[in-house]
Each structure stands twice: as structure tokens, then as C-alpha cells.
Amino acid sequence: MRNCAVGRKQMNQRRRFFSACMGVTALLAVCACFPEIPALVTESAGGSGGTAVPDATPDVSDARPDSSDSGGADGGDGEVGVDTGGSDSGGADVGGTDTGPDVAPDAVPDVVPDVSPDGAAGSGPACPDDMVHAEDLALSVSFCVDRTEVTQAKYxxxxxxxxxxxxxxxQPPECAFNESLTYTPDGSCPSFSSSNNYPVFCVDWCDAYAYCAFRGKRLCGALTGGTLALDGPLTTDEWHFACTGGFETTYPYGDNAIVGACHIPKENTPTDSSDDNQKAPVGSYPDCEGGFPGIFDMQGNAAEWTDRCDPGDGTGTEMCMTRGGHTYGSADYWKCSNLIGKVARNDPSIRQNGIRCCGDTL
Known part of the structure; x- marks a missing residue:
């Protein structure tokens, strides 16, 4: 420039020129030579065709994007907004550079993940806390099974x-004979306690069925649902699938029998079933876990009624299968595949007959 002190006519020309420009950077650069221009431009902003020059140092608080731009919900002053609508921001709007007041812990909304008790958050089908998820994706098998035998307290x-x-x-039509749930203890079957953790036993098939239905569950039957034939294949049996960890093991805990792993008071006593009401609290044998992690006492302790029966006519004399629960015998008795527990549907007198339920995933 030849001279910064110019005549008024020249200044008016420059003012009209720079008022028409929108580039803030160009104006600031020219102001170094023409310090009177900002005042002139500001003065003319209210007039025809005038444009105000933005503040060169904007407020930092104005630099934060509005929450509506990111899709996050407005959490209010001092609160964190949580995006629950699948916005582009993909989650909680935490305000990044927010220098406002600290958020109290109780001001942050609780976010409850979809957690399966037997898997990670959002991992898929879940089961109630008292059940375990038994699954094999390759076989399209997925159901829940009780962690333990039903306790006397629950019954x-x-x-x-x-x-x-x-x-x-x-109760189903096959239980037409069953007119009472009244339990009468005798020398073999003890009085039930509402506070103990021992398994219930001395119940007939229909009482076991009614209990599972009351809990929103079912007796373990066919993998495809419903009753399994008394002599049906093991490959379609829910109880067997759960005991073997998906057809993978011979015993609940592995392929080799382990003496003392489960509550079998008379191990290696071939045929003696006397005093087989000697039970242990459910889940009290930690080595008797499996087939799936978190399931206990699939062998030993109480036997477990299953929905594996001959066709019935309502008299209750047809046979149904009980599984596990042997209190005597050799290792062959303890295998998950053992199918010798055939008992009449209406017979509660076998002292070891108890309950374990299966159910659908949540």
C-alpha cells in the first residue's frame, strides 16, 4: 500500500467493497492497515446491504455441538443424556469438552444390559437364575435345565x-387318578421342611409334573418338545443331553467314573437299596458338576422324574423313567445313559424319586 492515510472518498469505496465480502479472514488482514474499517463496517451493519463481522474470538461454550446433531437425548443441565434410539452417535452423549458442573452419581441413568446368566451381555437366549442354558448350535438345541434337584423348601x-x-x-389326562397332593410322611419318607436345602423325594410323576408346571417349567422330555417314548433313543432326550454336556461325556463330570464325586452313599454295593433316603443338601458335592457348568447332582442324591413314559390311560400304572439318583451300584449305574429307573407313574413309594425341571429359554 502507498499510504494508510487515505481520503474519505477512498475509504467509502473500500467500505462498500469490504461490506460485500463474507470472508472474515480477509477483513481481519486488511484491518491491519485500515484500523477504522471495523468501526465503519459495524456502523453500516444495520443499514442496507450491511454485514456484521463475527467476533474473532468466539465463546468456547458455543463450540460444542447441539445434542440434537448427534442424536443423543438431552439430559438437562448437569445430566448425561443417553441415546436409546440407535442414533448416529451410537451411544451416550457425554459432552466431550463440557466444563459445566460435575454430575452426581445418582444423576446418571442406569442402563441395564441384556445379560444372560450363562453368557455375556446380549449373548442370546437366557435362562432364569435357578436354571442353566443347555445349548448346541450345530444341533439347533437350546433349552434350560434346573441347576439342582428341587428342594423340600421349594416344594x-x-x-x-x-x-x-x-x-x-x-396336570395332563394321564393323571386322572391323582386326586390329592396331600403328602403323608412315613418311616421311609420324611416330613418336608420349608427351610431345608435337601431334595424333595417320595413324590409321584403327576406331583412332579404339577410342580414344574406351577413354576412355568416342565419335566425334561424330548429335545423337540413333549413326551419321549419310554424306550426312545437317547439322542432325543433332554435330560441325557444336559447330563452329558450335549452328548459329549459318559458321566456328568467327564468320561471316567470318580468315586466320591457325587452323593452315592453305597458306591460299589451291587444291589442294596436299603436306606436310600440318605440324601445330601443339593449342590453340596462340587465335583458332581455337569454336563453343563452350573448343573449339580445329575448322578446320586435323589432320582429325577422325566417325561419319558409309556402311553397312559389315566390309571397311572404305565411306566415312566427316573434318571440319576442311584445310591448304590458300580460305575455302570452312574452313567448318564442308565435307563433302568422304570417306575409306575402313580408310585410315590420309591424313596428316591425327586424332581428336576426343564424349560424354554427367555
């Missing part, structure tokens, strides 16, 4: 809830 809850009235329970 007493059931009896009290239905007032020991069979009419208040869900």
Missing part, C-alpha cells in the same frame, strides 16, 4: 400356594 412353597389342592394345578 413346600408350591403345596402352600395351591393349598395342596390338585384342582389348582396343571
Amino acid at each position: 413346600v412353597e408350591f403345596l402352600m400356594a395351591v393349598n395342596e389342592d390338585v384342582a389348582q394345578t396343571d
Whole structure:
């Protein structure tokens, strides 16, 4: 420039020129030579065709993007907004450079993940806390099975809830003979306790069925649902699938029998079944875990009624299968594949007959 002190006519020309420009950087550069230009431009902003020059040092707080730009919900002053609508931001709007007041811990909304008790967050089908997920994706098998045998305490809850009235329970036509849930202890079958953790036993098939239905579950039957034929194949058996970890093992805990792993009081006593009401608290033998992690006592302790039966006519004399629960015998008795526990549907007198339920995933 030849001279920064120019005449008023020249200044008016420059003012009109720079008022028409939108480039903030160009104006700031020229202002170094023409310090009077900002005042002139500002003065003319309210007039015809005038444009105000933005502040060269904008407020930092204005630099934060509006929450609506990222899709996050507005959490209010001092709160964190959580995006629950699948926005482009993909999650919580935490305000990055926010220099506002600290957020109190109780101001942050709780976000409950979809957690399966037997898997990671959002991992797929889940089971209630008292059950384990038994699954084989290759076989398209997925169901829940009780972690332990049903306890006396849980069974007493059931009896009290239905007032020991069979009419208040869900039973199939095969149980037409079953007119009462009243339990009468004798020398072989003990009184039930509402506070103990021992397995319930001395119940017939229909009582076991009614209990599982009351809990929103079912007796373990066919992998495809419903009743399994008494002599049906093991490859379609829910109880067997659970005991073997998906047809992978011979015993619940592996392929080799382990003496003392499960509650079998008379191991290696071939035929003696006397005093087989000697039970242990459920889950009290940690080595008797499996086939799937978290399932206990699939062998030893109480036997477990299953929905593996001959066709019935309502008299209850047809045979159904109980599984596990042997209190005597050699290692062959303890195998998951053992199918010698055939008992009449209406017979509660076998002292070791208890309950374990299966169910659908959540």
C-alpha cells in the first residue's frame, strides 16, 4: 500500500467493497492497515446491504455441538443424556469438552444390559437364575435345565400356594387318578421342611409334573418338545443331553467314573437299596458338576422324574423313567445313559424319586 492515510472518498469505496465480502479472514488482514474499517463496517451493519463481522474470538461454550446433531437425548443441565434410539452417535452423549458442573452419581441413568446368566451381555437366549442354558448350535438345541434337584423348601412353597389342592394345578389326562397332593410322611419318607436345602423325594410323576408346571417349567422330555417314548433313543432326550454336556461325556463330570464325586452313599454295593433316603443338601458335592457348568447332582442324591413314559390311560400304572439318583451300584449305574429307573407313574413309594425341571429359554 502507498499510504494508510487515505481520503474519505477512498475509504467509502473500500467500505462498500469490504461490506460485500463474507470472508472474515480477509477483513481481519486488511484491518491491519485500515484500523477504522471495523468501526465503519459495524456502523453500516444495520443499514442496507450491511454485514456484521463475527467476533474473532468466539465463546468456547458455543463450540460444542447441539445434542440434537448427534442424536443423543438431552439430559438437562448437569445430566448425561443417553441415546436409546440407535442414533448416529451410537451411544451416550457425554459432552466431550463440557466444563459445566460435575454430575452426581445418582444423576446418571442406569442402563441395564441384556445379560444372560450363562453368557455375556446380549449373548442370546437366557435362562432364569435357578436354571442353566443347555445349548448346541450345530444341533439347533437350546433349552434350560434346573441347576439342582428341587428342594423340600421349594416344594413346600408350591403345596402352600395351591393349598395342596390338585384342582389348582396343571396336570395332563394321564393323571386322572391323582386326586390329592396331600403328602403323608412315613418311616421311609420324611416330613418336608420349608427351610431345608435337601431334595424333595417320595413324590409321584403327576406331583412332579404339577410342580414344574406351577413354576412355568416342565419335566425334561424330548429335545423337540413333549413326551419321549419310554424306550426312545437317547439322542432325543433332554435330560441325557444336559447330563452329558450335549452328548459329549459318559458321566456328568467327564468320561471316567470318580468315586466320591457325587452323593452315592453305597458306591460299589451291587444291589442294596436299603436306606436310600440318605440324601445330601443339593449342590453340596462340587465335583458332581455337569454336563453343563452350573448343573449339580445329575448322578446320586435323589432320582429325577422325566417325561419319558409309556402311553397312559389315566390309571397311572404305565411306566415312566427316573434318571440319576442311584445310591448304590458300580460305575455302570452312574452313567448318564442308565435307563433302568422304570417306575409306575402313580408310585410315590420309591424313596428316591425327586424332581428336576426343564424349560424354554427367555
